[in-house]
Amino acid sequence: MAKPDVLVVTGPTASGKSALALALAQRGGGTVINADAMQTYDAFPILTAQPSAGDRAAVPHRLYGVLPLSETLSAARWRALAETEIERCREAERLPVLCGGSGLYLRALRQGFAEIPSVAPELRRQANHDWDRLGAEAFRLRLAEHDPEIVARLKPGDRQRHVRAWEVWRGTGRSLSVWQRGKGSPSRWRFASILLVPDRAWLRERIERRFDAMLEAGVLEEVRGVLDRRPDAAWPGLKAHGAPEFFRHLRGELTLEEARRIAIDHTRQYAKRQMTWFRHQLEPDLVIEMPSNQAQEIAEKFLDKMEG
RNA sequence: GGAGGGGUGGCCGAGCGGUCAAUGGCAGCAGACUGUAAAUCUGCCGACUUCGCGUCUACGAAGGUUCGAAUCCUUCCCCCUCCA
Numbered sequence: 001m002a003k004p005d006v007l008v009v010t011g012p013t014a015s016g017k018s019a020l021a022l023a024l025a026q027r028g029g030g031t032v033i034n035a036d037a038m039q040t041y042d043a044f045p046i047l048t049a050q051p052s053a054g055d056r057a058a059v060p061h062r063l064y065g066v067l068p069l070s071e072t073l074s075a076a077r078w079r080a081l082a083e084t085e086i087e088r089c090r091e092a093e094r095l096p097v098l099c100g101g102s103g104l105y106l107r108a109l110r111q112g113f114a115e116i117p118s119v120a121p122e123l124r125r126q127a128n129h130d131w132d133r134l135g136a137e138a139f140r141l142r143l144a145e146h147d148p149e150i151v152a153r154l155k156p157g158d159r160q161r162h163v164r165a166w167e168v169w170r171g172t173g174r175s176l177s178v179w180q181r182g183k184g185s186p187s188r189w190r191f192a193s194i195l196l197v198p199d200r201a202w203l204r205e206r207i208e209r210r211f212d213a214m215l216e217a218g219v220l221e222e223v224r225g226v227l228d229r230r231p232d233a234a235w236p237g238l239k240a241h242g243a244p245e246f247f248r249h250l251r252g253e254l255t256l257e258e259a260r261r262i263a264i265d266h267t268r269q270y271a272k273r274q275m276t277w278f279r280h281q282l283e284p285d286l287v288i289e290m291p292s293n294q295a296q297e298i299a300e301k302f303l304d305k306m307e308g
Numbered sequence: 309g310g311a312g313g314g315g316u317g318g319c320c321g322a323g324c325g326g327u328c329a330a331u332g333g334c335a336g337c338a339g340a341c342u343g344u345a346a347a348u349c350u351g352c353c354g355a356c357u358u359c360g361c362g363u364c365u366a367c368g369a370a371g372g373u374u375c376g377a378a379u380c381c382u383u384c385c386c387c388c389u390c391c392a
Contacts, residue, residue, distance in 0.1 A: 101346080118343085
């Protein structure tokens with residue numbers, strides 16, 4: 001197997017991706033590129049577990065905290081950003097090490113997907129409003145007049161995807177299902193993916209410990225700072241695990257302990273969803289079961305073999 | 309001591325004579341996923357199970373009324389509020 005152009009380190013949240021990516025980048029003269037939706041926003045560096053200043057000093061890190069919270073990231077947008085960064089790495093002859101757990105983003109980059117023009121954000125807002133106003137059933141019927149195919153495919157309760165289909169129809173004059181027939185083309189680069197598969201009990205404990213460390217590091221102040229700026233509830237970056245729970249705590253609806261408990265539970269549920277995705281949607285080149293005190297050695301050996 | 313309210317499946321919480329193994333939410337388990345993805349959605353969720361509208365044990369405890377009770381009555385045990 002030939003030397004990869006892009007190295008990917010992925011796995012569920014808190015599985016140890018960042019540390020491994022850092023170690024591999026450090027060893028191979030690489031650059032770590034963020035492949036995690038929430039870490040791309042600038043509002044919650046602590047809450048979203050972005051790399052420390054020390055880590056950033058040791059190795060170049062890209063796409064962490066680069067988008068204002070008021071922006072909306074998407075798989076396509078991230079993919080464009082990542083491509084630019086990978087290109088830069090290649091020019092500088094540095095190994096791009098993608099690190100993150102947003103499975104859809106990684107797939108979009110690697111396998112490509114349909115070219116669909118972006119649509120005005122107001123359409124989304126409007127569509128959501130319509131969903132509330134008309135009700136799910138009527139919204140569905142209306143969408144079915146223009147895109148019966150997508151409606152047949154979507155579960156009736158899936159508001160987000162119905163809204164998406166509607167905004168694409170409205171914004172482009174062509175139905176989403178027609179757009180989706182264009183497959184897009186796979187990336188021109190060779191990828192090598194390392195997947196971290198954690199033991200459940202171990203991960204559970206790590207999630208909890210990490211959360212408590214965040215509390216000690218001052219997440220609550222970080223979150224309060226955002227809340228004080230009265231953010232628009234529709235901003236996707238507000239959905240970082242822990243943010244909604246801390247908001248409720250700061251508004252007096254939950255005790256800190258309750259907020260902590262719920263945030264940890266949600267994080268664990270997310271990790272489960274990620275594992276389901278990786279299991280069925282990803283074909284990793286190397287799987288490392290965690291915990292492992294030799295994850296780095298295993299990964300390095302694997303890379304040496306590829307290069308040799 | 310007196311007057312009320314309440315004890316329901318891991319938790320919260322509906323039900324208030326039959327169609328109730330018991331609405332709903334949470335948690336749990338499994339899954340889906342082409343542009344909001346740390347998102348969104350689906351299935352299962354007392355036990356057993358040949359997974360079937362099947363059997364068993366169930367709505368604080370013990371009795372009772374009734375063809376039939378989580379739902380009515382009696383006693384008892386807890387909890388909460390108010391008066392003293």
